[in-house]
Amino acid sequence: MEGPAAAEVYDTNRFSQLYHASRRPSPEHLGLAADFLFSLFDRHSILFAFLGGWAVYLRGGSRRTEDVDVSVDTDMDGLTAILMPEERICVPKTHGNTCIQVFVHTGGRWDDEFSSIPELPVSVDIIICGNLGIPSNLSEATEMITPTVSVDLGLHTGQAVPVIDLYHQFSTKLHVHYERRNNGQTDDYVDLEFLAENYSPEIWRLHPYLNRDHRLAFWQDFAIRHHDEYDRVEHMEMILGLSS
Structure with a gap:
């Protein structure tokens, strides 16, 4: 007689398999994983918010991301207690107390309504x-947004989704871009450009609370990339509160 369903516990060898299989997921796979997490946390009354590139994508950003980032308002014991009974989740054999990398099976037999989508962790x-960098009071740093139509698959159509608020999203991206800009990593730059140009009134209101060196570094890179678009560069300078 089989016991109750349980999460797979992966070791370093299994991690390599899961990691390589999870590369380049489609937006549909990401949406299905996010929808599962939404239902799981909601079922257990755990406050959560999506972060990082996935949160930017939910806002309408075009950059493709390869994973889902989420913060939860519980401790690690409370988190693992709800993860371990879930058959479609793979959890690491060892982990710390601040964050954990899991894999969520999506498509095929895992999602009846979307069974035609190939299975992928x-x-x-x-x-x-x-x-x-995530605030301890997550409720005060969360806002509800309705995802764009392009990312509705896998999420309940028209359903509001919790994401980290614009201040924390933008300030974190500014900091990471500032630290990585000389390494040729551009993902955070792309997200910053999208957020600044699509939430320009909000970013302008937030600029006094954002690190000036970080704002200046982003604007300098923006000006180089768009050197032949004077009005656009000048407008970005104003949005970031850098114009004299």
Whole structure:
């Protein structure tokens, strides 16, 4: 007689398999993983918010991301207690107390309504709030948005989704871009450009609370990339509160 369903516990060898299988997921796979997490956390009354590139994508950004980032308002013991009974989740054999990387199976037999989508494990980073730059009071740093039509698949159509608020999203992206800009990593730059140009009134209102060196570094890179678009560069300078 089989016991109750349970999460797969992966070791380093299995991690390599899951990691390589999870590369380049489609937006549909990411949406299905996010929808599962939404239902799981909601069922257990755990406050959560999506972060990072996936949160930007939910806002309408075009950059493709390869994983889902989410923060939860519980401790690691509370988190693992709800993860372990879930058959479609793979959890690491060892992990710390601040964050955990899991994989969520999507498509095929895991999603009856979307069974035509090929099965694929989606990488998910779950961060306990109060760590890695996430505020300890997650409720005050969360806003509800309705995802764009282009990312509705896998999420209930028209359903509001919790994401980290614009201040924390933008300030974190500014900081990471500032630290990585000389390494040729452009993902954070792309997200910053989207957020600044699509939420320009909000960013302008927030600019006094954002690090000036970080704002200046982003604007300098923006000006180089768009050197032949004077009005656009000047407008970005104004949005970031850098114009004299």
